[in-house]
């Protein structure tokens with residue numbers, strides 16, 4: 001579905017991503033792990049066209065999408081749930097949802113988003129800034145779904161949420177997978193990542209150092225690249 005080949009991304013003179021390649025298969029959840037500052041967000045932003053890679057190729061369903069501004073990438077079928085959620089705090093829940101809605105036959109509608117997140121329906125007229133962190137995360141996911149994406153990129157959706165709310169987000173991602181949505185998930189929460197992942201990639205200093213299934217993630221790899229074991 002989404003093929004990333006040999007990406008090299010820079011911020012000014014700083015070479016951040018070194019030949020990063022990954023494959024996101026249709027209908028699967030692919031997880032990108034790594035410690036802080038290893039290049040996960042830069043990878044997602046390179047795919048989304050928020051930063052433009054100097055070299056590399058990004059192919060969505062056999063069509064190249066790289067070197068295009070974000071709205072082209074979005075139109076091609078990639079949506080982002082950004083780190084920190086980026087809700088418009090002075091717009092209502094419904095207005096936030098309306099900002100991205102791109103109608104499509106049998107696609108996502110605001111009513112379908114409310115069915116998936118009844119809490120958003122209850123808070124339809126509340127300002128984005130008055131929502132809890134969990135509600136904002138639901139709104140951010142709902143807003144991305146309304147673009148009717150082929151691939152959904154999620155950048156640390158569990159960040160700053162209570163364990164109960166992390167459980168809710170896990171359920172939502174599983175539900176979306178059941179509906180056939182393809183996802184690339186950046187996570188620091190290893191248990192969540194292992195629960196959801198069909199495939200895992202680990203980034204270390206801007207390089208892919210591991211690719212495999214959750215079961216292949218042994219303590220040696222965890223200690224070396226994630227400074228964790230479980």
Ligand SMILES: Nc1ncnc2c1ncn2[C@@H]1O[C@H](COP(=O)(O)OP(=O)(O)OP(=O)(O)O)[C@@H](O)[C@H]1O
Nearest residue numbers: 011014016034035036037038039040041042043188
């Ligand atoms: N706009 C920027 N300008 C310069 N350097 C940046 C910029 N954004 C990120 N960096 C640097 O690029 C490197 C990779 O950052 P990135 O945010 O991609 O890492 P990450 O793995 O997503 O980390 P985190 O989990 O903290 O979000 C870091 O060294 C960071 O300091």
